[in-house]
Amino acid sequence: MRDVYTWHVEYVDGEILTEADAEALGGAWDHVDNDRVRAIILMPVQSDRQPVIARLPDGATPIFFRRRTRTLETQEEQESITCLGWKTDHAASYLWVWDGGKVAMTHCDLYDLT
């Protein structure tokens, strides 16, 4: 699977962890220290895309995954959607980035209605 974006994580102390760093450690997103993340940066592998940045509020948990599909019986290319964002006990905010460069944001505030 060839992805068109790669992630970088910026920690609160300015340290950068890249996807390649995590891969070199034999892992992936599971190598991210969630408690120290200040921002997630999606860097394009191709020059015709723009970086996408999600900055986290204090105390938020970073979110990152690539949503992939396998469709039976077709010859279509399988486009991935990369999700980066954060969540807290009271809110969640996600940026959805399509391989083609389209970006959408979803945000929800969570209320306890009980």
Added chain:
Amino acid sequence: MAAATVRAYCATGAGPTNTDVDSADAGSITFGRDDNVASTATIPIPTATGTKYSYLKYLFLDVTVTGTTSITNRRISSASALATGLFLFFQNQATYTQNNGTQGAVAGNYPADSGSNGATPASYTLASTTPQLWDNTSVSTGSTGKNGNYAQCALGVDNTYAGGGNAATSLANTTLTYDEA
């Protein structure tokens, strides 16, 4: 990230035999009443109110090239709505049991006929165009082979289906969605 190469597979037979059924080579499945990937034994269309079902298809995600990631949030959907009277049902299934040609709720059974149209068999969920979860277990892609559980599927046809007898009725494409990180 060392992303994995993941394919959609279908398990059949006693082994089972695992067959890739996704877009990479235009493989396909056909629902019917035999234990083949592409079934040829047809499902009877009810002549009165009721629903009849196919044998089981065990779909799953298979890691063909390992990665350093993990997969979770496995979901299934139809690319578009099925024709009136046709229904795709699924359930999460950890264990493969070969189709035994018996109707019932025991492992390997296909669902018993229903006297109602569009009836969802017990423990199954009706698939739709919205992806629905079948297995949310996080499993590493560090090993080749099946990743997560099976989506145990069956096709239902009820008395409202107007397509007529046809051994090769086309269905909307089935899509397996997952999250990798």
